[in-house]
Amino acid sequence: MEETGTVVAFWLFAIITIGSAVAVAFVRNLIHAVVFLVISFMGVAGLYITLSADFIAVAQILIYAGAISVLMVFAIVLTPQGERRNSEGFLRLPALVLAALMAATLIFVAVDTGWEIADRPGFDETASLIGESLLDKYVLPFEIASVLLLVAMLGAIVLVRPEGAVEEE
């Protein structure tokens, strides 16, 4: 019963994710591409839920579908009208070949390798366990991540600040 639901949800979200990702590659208008990108992120969040990763699914919707897509819309509207095409450059054919080869290689490895499958049910809830390991075993990367975010924020501000904005007292 539960199994059927998971299978249906997996195929639904997989089709949404990959279909929207392909649409990002082929739609002509850049704003439409961002909308399809958001749909693809939502599909990935659904796949996380079928993997019983509740915290990551919520973080995915908050950060990718929320924050990063808004940043991209900002970057699009801050650049000129004429730059809103989503066209391919001269690398189109090599990129297509390379991507196809990459997909073939990864799928071959995924199918051919004998993974050590663990026979356990999905996690009941992950947020508290993730929080514990972030403050226990992974506390140093956790602190470094905060410094990284601070540096990225300062860097973004310094980059887009208008020239000579410091002189105004």
Added chain:
Amino acid sequence: MSVDLEHYLIVGAILFAVGMYVALAKRNFVSVLMGIELMFNAVNLTFISFSRFVESPNPLEGHVFAIFVITVAAAEAAVALGLAVLLYRVHGTISVDEMDLLKW
């Protein structure tokens, strides 16, 4: 019929390939960033599915790693989109094909 690890890995592989095509082939700087974000998502999906299915003493490590990937992706997106705005201001275009200042 059930959903196994391989299904998720194949979805991740296709998503990664599509993101790679977008990142390599597109002419617009923002489109290139979209491709990179798609690739980040594919990698995260693979981490989470390994975390769910594969035998491990500490099965939640994949989740923790995915959180760090999301953090770095957010920082990268902020700086790169700032760079896009700066490039437009200095150069008048954000087309990747026309960025050839270091060419000669």
